[in-house]
Amino acid sequence: MGHKYSWRTFSVEIFAIVLGLLFLVPFYYVVSNSLKPFAEILTNTSALPKVFQFENYVRAFEMLDFFNVFKNSLIITIASNVVLVIFCSMAAYMLVRTKKKISNIIFMTFVAAMIIPFQSIMIPLIKTAGNFGLLNSVWGLVIMYLGFGSGMTIFLYHGFIKGIPVELEEAAIIDGCSRFGVFWRIVFPLLKPITVTIVILNSLWIWNDFLLPSLVLQDPELRTIPLATFFFFGQYTKQWDLALAALVLGIIPLLIFFFSMQKHIIKGITSGSIK
Amino acid sequence: MNSQSNVKEVDGAVVVSEKRTQKAVSTPLFSKKKLKDAGLFTLFVGPVFLAFTLIVLIPFFSGVYYAFTDWNGITGSVQWVGLDNFKYLIFEDKQFHASFLLTTKYTIVAILLTNVIGFGLAILVTQMLKTRNILRTVFFMPNLLGGLLLGFIWQFIFVKGFASIGEITGIPLFELAWLGDASTAFWGIVIVSVWQGAGYIMIIYIAALQNVPQELIEAARIDGANKFQILRHITLPLVAPAVTICLFLTTASSFKIFDANLSLTNGGPFKSTEMLALNIYTEAFVNNRYGIGEAKALIFFLIVAAISVLQVTISKKREVES
Numbered sequence: 001m002g003h004k005y006s007w008r009t010f011s012v013e014i015f016a017i018v019l020g021l022l023f024l025v026p027f028y029y030v031v032s033n034s035l036k037p038f039a040e041i042l043t044n045t046s047a048l049p050k051v052f053q054f055e056n057y058v059r060a061f062e063m064l065d066f067f068n069v070f071k072n073s074l075i076i077t078i079a080s081n082v083v084l085v086i087f088c089s090m091a092a093y094m095l096v097r098t099k100k101k102i103s104n105i106i107f108m109t110f111v112a113a114m115i116i117p118f119q120s121i122m123i124p125l126i127k128t129a130g131n132f133g134l135l136n137s138v139w140g141l142v143i144m145y146l147g148f149g150s151g152m153t154i155f156l157y158h159g160f161i162k163g164i165p166v167e168l169e170e171a172a173i174i175d176g177c178s179r180f181g182v183f184w185r186i187v188f189p190l191l192k193p194i195t196v197t198i199v200i201l202n203s204l205w206i207w208n209d210f211l212l213p214s215l216v217l218q219d220p221e222l223r224t225i226p227l228a229t230f231f232f233f234g235q236y237t238k239q240w241d242l243a244l245a246a247l248v249l250g251i252i253p254l255l256i257f258f259f260s261m262q263k264h265i266i267k268g269i270t271s272g273s274i275k
Numbered sequence: 276m277n278s279q280s281n282v283k284e285v286d287g288a289v290v291v292s293e294k295r296t297q298k299a300v301s302t303p304l305f306s307k308k309k310l311k312d313a314g315l316f317t318l319f320v321g322p323v324f325l326a327f328t329l330i331v332l333i334p335f336f337s338g339v340y341y342a343f344t345d346w347n348g349i350t351g352s353v354q355w356v357g358l359d360n361f362k363y364l365i366f367e368d369k370q371f372h373a374s375f376l377l378t379t380k381y382t383i384v385a386i387l388l389t390n391v392i393g394f395g396l397a398i399l400v401t402q403m404l405k406t407r408n409i410l411r412t413v414f415f416m417p418n419l420l421g422g423l424l425l426g427f428i429w430q431f432i433f434v435k436g437f438a439s440i441g442e443i444t445g446i447p448l449f450e451l452a453w454l455g456d457a458s459t460a461f462w463g464i465v466i467v468s469v470w471q472g473a474g475y476i477m478i479i480y481i482a483a484l485q486n487v488p489q490e491l492i493e494a495a496r497i498d499g500a501n502k503f504q505i506l507r508h509i510t511l512p513l514v515a516p517a518v519t520i521c522l523f524l525t526t527a528s529s530f531k532i533f534d535a536n537l538s539l540t541n542g543g544p545f546k547s548t549e550m551l552a553l554n555i556y557t558e559a560f561v562n563n564r565y566g567i568g569e570a571k572a573l574i575f576f577l578i579v580a581a582i583s584v585l586q587v588t589i590s591k592k593r594e595v596e597s
Contacts, residue, residue, distance in 0.1 A: 005403065013404045019396075020406075020413040023470070026428050027416075029436045045439035087323035094319035098312075106320060113331050115583040117531050119552050120576040123559045123568055124341060125334040132329070147330025150323050179315050208421025210534050211556075226423045230538065233427055240431060247427055254419045262412065269475065270482045 034244035041240050056245035060232075064246055068221070069228040070253065076138055076213070076224060077206045080145035081199050084153050087146065088198075089191055092157035093183055097166070107158060114151035118211065126215045134216070141216045145206055153198050160194040161187070197268040200261065207254070225250045342569040353566075360570035370546060371571060374554040378530060381465065381550060385529040388469045390521055393476030398506075400477070401484050411481070415474035422471065426538025429467045430454070433539075457547035460540050464548060467535050472528065476521045483517030484510070516593060523586040530579060551575055 033041045034056055035049040044050075060066070095103045125144075126135070134140030164187065172182045210226040217223060223231070229250045236242050258265060342360060346353045364371050396414050400407045417425060433453040441449030453459045487510055495505050511518075533552040536542065542549030542557070549557070555575060559568030 005405075009403055012399070012402055013406060016399050016402075016404055016410055017406060019399070020410045023413055023417070026432050026436075026470070029432055030428050033431070033435070041435065045435045046443060087326075090319040091323045094316055098316055102316075106324065109332075110327065113327070113335070115580050116331065116335055117552075117572075117576060117579050119531070119533070119555045120338060120572040121331060121334040122556075123334075123565050123572065124337045125330065127565070128334065128337070143326055144330050146323060146326040150327045151331075154323070180318075183319075204419065208423070210421065210423045210537075215560075226421060229427065230423060233430075233538070240435065243427070244431060247424060247431075250424055251420055255416075258416070258419050266411075266415070266478055269478050 030244055031248055033240065034248050036241065038239070038241040041244075056241045057249065060242050060245035060249060063242065064228050064232055064249065066228075066249055069223055069225055072138070072222055073207060073224040073253075076141055076145075077203055079138070079142045080149070080206050081202055083142060083146045084149045084202055085195055085198065088150055088153035089157050089188060089195070090183065091150075092154045093161055093187055095154070096158055096161045097169075107154070110151045110154045114155065118148070122211070122215060129216070136217060136219050136222065138217075138222060141213060144212060144216065145202075148212075149202055149205070153202065156194055156198055157191065160191060164190055194271075196264050197271050200265050200268040203257070204265075207257075225253070338569050339573060341566055342573045344566045346566040346569070347563055356566070360567050361574075363567065364570055364574070368567075370549070371554060373546075374549050374551050377461070377548065378532075378551040381461065381532070382526060382529040384465050385468050385472070385532075386522060386525045388465065389472040389476055389525045389529075390518070392469060393473040393521065394480050394518075396473060396477040397480035397484055401481060411477070414477055417471045418475045420471075422467075422532070422534030422536075423538045425467055425471050426535040429463065429470075430539055433463055454540055455544055457544060460544065460548045464532070464536060464539055464550075467539055468529065468532065471535070472525060476525065479517055479521055479524075480514065483514040487513045516590075519586075519589060519593070523582065526582055527579065530582070 029045070032048055033045060035052050035054070036044070037053065037055070040050065095107045129135050129140065129144075132140075134143060168186055169182050172186055173179075177185070208226060209224075210230065213224050213227055214230070217227065220231075229246055232246045233243055341353070343355060343357060344353045345356050345359075400411050400414070404410065420428075437449045437451075437453060440446070441451075451459055453463050491509055491513075492505055495509055500508070531552055532550055533556070536548065536550050536553050540548045542553050551571075552575070555568055555571045558564055558571060562568075
């Protein structure tokens with residue numbers, strides 16, 4: 001705009017910074033109290049810790065079995081993303097390139113099902129999933145994420161693939177490349193921008209999801225971070241020193257993910273919402 | 276060319292037979308290609324469609340059926356009871372009515388606050404501030420942590436943090452037992468969801484604001500329009516499509532709230548903050564009344580679907596107009 005940095009802008013800036021600090025207050029309380037001994041949390045909630053002690057973290061880490069819980073979250077998120085990207089990009093590609101009625105019907109079914117809220121499906125799903133051996137298994141959960149995530153993922157891929165000219169593929173087919181080869185060698189690399197968006201949106205959803213894993217994974221060994229945090233909070237209600245340390249442990253991986261992918265995340269959300 | 280015309284002239288029957296052989300040769304060739312295409316189609320679309328059918332379609336349709344039964348998951352028999360479940364929900368289930376009203380009230384409040392604050396933040400961080408990038412990050416950050424962690428964070432703030440602030444400042448508002456009282460617990464959930472959602476909505480409004488041509492604003496300024504007039508008559512009409520998107524995004528997400536509800540209040544005190552999604556969950560997995568739970572879920576689906584259809588219709592209409 002080329003305006004000078006005026007007093008007016010300065011006062012707006014101060015206001016904005018105060019608002020920003022206000023947004024951070026909850027984080028301040030949680031982090032600073034997680035570093036205090038239990039008695040100090042009760043007597044001096046608002047002050048900074050007198051001594052920074054990481055005792056709570058060591059105990060919470062062990063009691064949560066954090067390493068195992070983190071590993072479960074990571075495996076489930078990565079595996080679900082891999083199957084979602086592979087199968088949905090293939091399906092969307094075929095649905096765009098096959099100009100038949102059946103393609104349209106299948107695509108519309110995927111899109112229409114996006115409006116079904118999870119609560120409307122969960123009861124029969126959980127009651128019948130046992131029959132297919134999908135309960136209490138990481139792979140069962142991954143298949144469920146493939147089913148639930150397919151609508152939005154196919155929708156985003158479908159819109160993107162429509163904008164890719166078909167001539168490239170035709171040339172490759174004349175050169176003797178198979179349809180499978182054409183897709184993986186020529187089309188899939190072109191999908192990179194939308195794949196990044198899709199992986200980010202699906203990762204945030206799957207990593208933070210609570211209800212579905214809580215219904216599917218009953219074995220404590222299989223718990224993800226949100227599940228472990230939930231049970232930990234239930235077990236140690238009012239044991240704030242441990243509960244807060246556990247909470248911060250659950251937040252840290254998300255912050256690392258965010259700060260390493262910030263640009264992509266903002267872009268992903270903007271393009272994912274305006275669909 | 277020559278021989279072909281010769282054949283035609285000589286005998287009609289030959290022509291027919293020639294046509295037949297052509298057809299006979301081309302048909303298997305054609306169907307082989309068709310078969311190969313169908314095979315490829317199945318290979319590409321099949322796996323995800325199978326998972327989708329198993330995980331979404333079958334449970335959805337069997338759920339619709341179960342809504343008309345007395346299924347409880349324990350006894351093996353499932354009896355068709357017609358509209359009994361719905362009659363029970365409409366005429367008897369007081370908790371369902373309370374949850375329904377509460378969710379509606381919450382949705383309206385959350386939509387308004389999230390959008391007004393999200394839009395305000397977007398305006399703020401699109402000014403020429405030195406700290407605007409870091410501020411965007413700060414406002415967006417709560418959105419990363421799912422509703423469950425957010426609910427627990429705020430549980431500590433409401434129980435211990437507010438008490439401590441109240442002690443220091445003496446402001447009575449902070450000295451209340453926020454989660455122990457139905458009306459303040461309701462506002463507690465609103466605060467958490469606005470804290471989470473405003474940054475997300477802000478991102479969408481920022482994108483829309485950046486698409487407003489600067490020349491228009493400059494021209495209006497030269498013509499003597501003040502900041503408020505520019506906002507009212509230039510910026511707002513131009514970001515109207517984003518407003519529609521954000522309104523529906525917040526409507527759908529507010530109506531479906533579950534995680535933060537569970538971790539912040541768990542429906543308490545005395546079920547006074549039990550929203551619809553939590554009510555369905557409790558009915559099914561705590562009370563084990565699957566049939567009634569499914570009837571609730573079906574009503575829940577119809578409302579969410581109606582909101583979505585309305586959204587699509589309005590967006591399509593706008594696309595045609597513009």
